Structures are given as structure tokens and as C-alpha cells.
Amino acid sequence: AQSVTQLGSHVSVSEGALVLLRCNYSSSVPPYLFWYVQYPNQGLQLLLKYTSAATLVKGINGFEAEFKKSETSFHLTKPSAHMSDAAEYFCAVSGGIGGGADGLTFGKGTHLIIQP
Amino acid sequence: KAGVTQTPRYLIKTRGQQVTLSCSPISGHRSVSWYQQTPGQGLQFLFEYFSETQRNKGNFPGRFSGRQFSNSRSEMNVSTLELGDSALYLCASSLGGRQGGEAFFGQGTRLTVV
Numbered sequence: 001a002q003s004v005t006q007l008g009s010h011v012s013v014s015e016g017a018l019v020l021l022r023c024n025y026s027s028s029v030p031p032y033l034f035w036y037v038q039y040p041n042q043g044l045q046l047l048l049k050y051t052s053a054a055t056l057v058k059g060i061n062g063f064e065a066e067f068k069k070s071e072t073s074f075h076l077t078k079p080s081a082h083m084s085d086a087a088e089y090f091c092a093v094s095g096g097i098g099g100g101a102d103g104l105t106f107g108k109g110t111h112l113i114i115q116p
Numbered sequence: 117k118a119g120v121t122q123t124p125r126y127l128i129k130t131r132g133q134q135v136t137l138s139c140s141p142i143s144g145h146r147s148v149s150w151y152q153q154t155p156g157q158g159l160q161f162l163f164e165y166f167s168e169t170q171r172n173k174g175n176f177p178g179r180f181s182g183r184q185f186s187n188s189r190s191e192m193n194v195s196t197l198e199l200g201d202s203a204l205y206l207c208a209s210s211l212g213g214r215q216g217g218e219a220f221f222g223q224g225t226r227l228t229v230v
Binding site: 036041042043044045046049090092103104105106107108109 | 120122149151158159160161164172174206208218219220221222223224226
């Protein structure tokens with residue numbers, strides 16, 4: 001079985017500061033990893049995905065994540081936080097409990113708070 | 117192109133009733149997955165349909181069922197509703213091919229059971 005752990009249910013940063021959201025995964029096979037963002041009362045929007053092509057993945061809105069196999073991590077970063085980044089962020093691994101081509105196992109989520 | 121459409125956006129039902137939620141995937145997508153999102157349990161996989169067949173199922177009771185039609189539209193049904201079924205139900209569509217394919221999510225249906 002695969003699992004995802006997101007460290008910190010809430011992360012608060014100042015506007016303009018570095019954003020770092022942590023994600024560790026457990027997988028018995030090479031994983032496909034994703035970061036999604038969710039705004040209030042909305043669905044999930046894909047920020048970026050790792051599918052073994054490159055360990056440093058660039059996504060939308062200035063976000064990027066680095067896959068580190070030795071640390072089983074896939075942390076999400078953004079150099080400079082903007083007020084519009086305030087949202088819930090989910091890390092996910094593909095092929096989880098449901099198996100199948102596109103079943104996703106999600107972490108519990110991290111609520112990102114941006115201080116003015 | 118149009119995104120994933122879920123209807124209705126909001127529902128209020130009474131305990132013991134049943135409910136049907138609908139999901140229209142992106143044109144050309146053959147895989148539809150359903151997820152339940154609650155504050156306590158987070159996002160949990162319900163099931164996935166591909167070409168009208170349930171391909172995978174999460175750990176939910178038999179009260180939760182679904183189906184997919186030939187046009188890839190999917191419905192999810194919950195029978196004998198319980199208070200704990202109150203949640204945001206999200207549908208995701210994808211091409212349905214190899215693992216790692218991008219899943220596109222709808223805005224969800226918020227179900228409240230009273």
C-alpha cells in the first residue's frame with residue numbers, strides 16, 4: 001500500500017517569504033507524485049506532477065518541487081509568497097489504495113496562511 | 117474545452133434517504149474517479165470507472181455505488197444516508213491510460229445529511 005504524509009496541517013509565512021510545504025511518501029514501486037491546490041468551496045487544481053522525467057519539477061504559479069528518492073520526499077516550494085497563495089495544498093501519490101491507472105492517495109493537506 | 121462538471125453543487129438530504137450525484141468528464145476522457153472529502157478523514161478514494169466498468173474501489177461500504185454510461189458520464193449513489201456521509205464529493209476525470217496521467221477535478225457536490 002502507498003501512503004503520503006504531509007508535515008504540518010497549517011503553515012504560516014509572510015508575504016514575500018519562502019514557502020515550503022513538506023511531503024513524504026511511502027511506495028513499493030516508483031511513484032507518480034502530485035501536488036494539488038484547493039481554494040475554498042472549489043475542486044482541486046493540479047500544481048505539478050512528478051513522473052520520473054526530471055527530479056526538479058516546475059509547476060504553475062511559480063511553484064516547484066524536488067523528488068528525492070533517498071529521502072522519499074517531494075517538498076513543494078515557492079521563492080516568494082503572494083497573498084493569493086493562501087489555500088489548502090495536497091500531496092498525492094498515484095496507484096494508491098484503489099490501484100488502477102489514476103487512483104490517487106492523498107495526504108491530509110496543509111493549510112497555507114499568508115501574513116501581510 | 118469544458119472542464120469537469122458536477123451536479124448539483126449543493127444537496128441537503130435526510131437520514132435514511134438516498135442520493136444520486138452526477139459527473140460529466142472532460143470530452144475524450146474515459147476514466148472517472150470519485151473521492152469523498154471530510155474534515156476528519158481528508159480525501160478518500162471511493163471508486164474509479166473506465167469504459168463503463170468499475171476498475172477499482174476504495175474502502176467504503178456497499179451503500180456507496182456508482183456507474184458510468186457509454187458517453188463516460190458517471191453517477192454516484194449513496195443509499196440509506198447517515199449523518200457521517202456529509203461531505204464534499206469530488207469527481208475527477210482523466211484519459212485513463214498509464215499511471216501518472218493527470219486527473220482533472222470538478223468543483224464538487226457538497227452533501228449535507230440532517
